[in-house]
Amino acid sequence: MSVTHEKTMLKAFDAKMAAHALQLARETLQNEAAAITALEQRIDADDSVARAIELLLNCKGRVVVSGIGKSGHIARKMAATFASTGTPALFVHPAEAAHGDLGMVTADDAFIAISYSGESGELMTILPVVKRMGSKVIAITGKPGSSLANIADVHLNVAVAKEACPMNLAPTTSTTVTLALGDALAVALLDLRGFKEEDFARSHPGGALGRRLLTHVRDVMRSGADVPKVRADVKLTDALLEITQKGMGMTAVVDADDKPIGVFTDGDLRRMIEKVQDFTRVVIRDVMHPNPRSIAPEKLAVDAVAVMEQFRINQMLVTDADGKLVGALHIHDLTRAKVI
Known part of the structure; x- marks a missing residue:
């Protein structure tokens, strides 16, 4: 034609x-x-x-x-x-x-x-x-x-x-x-x-459902030296240096057993600027948020997404069965893994 x-x-x-x-x-x-x-x-x-x-x-x-x-x-x-x-x-x-x-x-x-x-x-x-x-x-x-x-x-x-x-x-x-x-x-x-969602995901590992049901927190979290953390008695200036070096927009605050007792974020810093004149005198325990949100490494990554969305946070700490800090998650980590 x-x-x-x-x-x-x-x-x-x-x-x-x-x-x-x-x-x-x-x-x-x-x-x-x-x-x-x-x-x-x-x-x-x-x-x-x-x-x-x-x-x-x-x-x-x-x-x-x-x-x-x-x-x-x-x-x-x-x-x-x-x-x-x-x-x-x-x-x-x-x-x-x-x-x-x-x-x-x-x-x-x-x-x-x-x-x-x-x-x-x-x-x-x-x-x-x-x-x-x-x-x-x-x-x-x-x-x-x-x-x-x-x-x-x-x-x-x-x-x-x-x-x-x-x-x-x-x-x-x-x-x-x-x-x-x-x-x-x-x-x-x-x-x-008795075929379940998890079984379907194993048949479709390359698809969106597969990523959602097969990807665990441990698969996408940052660990080791990449996890930002400071002790509670350090100065705020040292905590800010840790935040900058690790690039997560926050740092965990841990005790002597490496258990998180607080968290400090970029947002907290912005809110402090109007109130604090001399950051060199501030100790991190006095300005941190206590009882930070955390998740276990064996949990599904989508569970972490749900918590982040519920509490409107961009970062989350990962703790083991003993409550010790083993990792950290940023919302961008989940996006790169195509979990969201």
């Missing part, structure tokens, strides 16, 4: 065409929503979904999901959802399976075959072999009397009255319903397996 023709088509997209296009979009959403509602009602009509969940829950191996064409795209997503929610799973392309990849499948695996027609040649080529291996087969089709449905141990019916495609040809509503059913199975298994 030429650029000129494209521009002509764009100019021809008037208000009437826009209204028609939006109506088709609405009808598509209504069609697919109605099909999912119909699927929900079918779940109550028989026990096939419950039997599929039981089969998958008791699977000693992995869940192998397979399909070709649009069903293949849905199968890939279904396998990915299972895998990230506590059910080990993988996608196998049926054509590649017939040429060696079937070696990925074992007798301990459960095999989910997706084909709306239920007559996919590629799937029907490998399924007899899968059955002979001892794998249990769950078929997801829109045709309960199809070859695929008949060979399966459990058949899940995703029949739709009509595709959203105006010509009733392109897989639209049927793929949406199949995708929704896959999510329903994954969520049911997730709950039955």
Whole structure:
């Protein structure tokens, strides 16, 4: 299509065409929503979904999901959802399976075959072999009397009255319903397996949730010589030097056992300027804030964020089980770690 023709088509997209296009979009959403509602009602009509969940829950191996064409795209997503929610799973392309990849499948695996027609040649080529291996087969089709449905141990019916495609040809509503059913199975298994946020985070260490649930205070705190601290009897001028050298905008004040008894911040200094004329005479214990906020190193970093937000502070001390100072956190440390 030429650029000129494209521009002509764009100019021809008037208000009437826009209204028609939006109506088709609405009808598509209504069609697919109605099909999912119909699927929900079918779940109550028989026990096939419950039997599929039981089969998958008791699977000693992995869940192998397979399909070709649009069903293949849905199968890939279904396998990915299972895998990230506590059910080990993988996608196998049926054509590649017939040429060696079937070696990925074992007798301990459960095999989910997706084909709306239920007559996919590629799937029907490998399924007899899968059955002979001892794998249990769950078929997801829109045709309960199809070859695929008949060979399966459990058949899940995703029949739709009509595709959203105006010509009733392109897989639209049927793929949406199949995708929704896959999510329903994954969520049911997730709950039955007792899968928690921490488990999800371990499957997604590179994501935001992973960072929030896997990052502990000890992972991001400053420790050793980088922690600003002074004894309670030092002069304020010495405390200011410590603040400047350590670059945290504060210093902890500790006792002889290295336990924090106070904290002094840049903000405290600014508030003192109007009141104190000679800083050389001031001892830090007289101007520090006693009983500073602290957190344990094994706590999650997000817990530190919550405390900082609650008390509107930018720094926090880290203390061990004995109450000794072992580290310090600045809000910037949490930002750099992408915890917030």
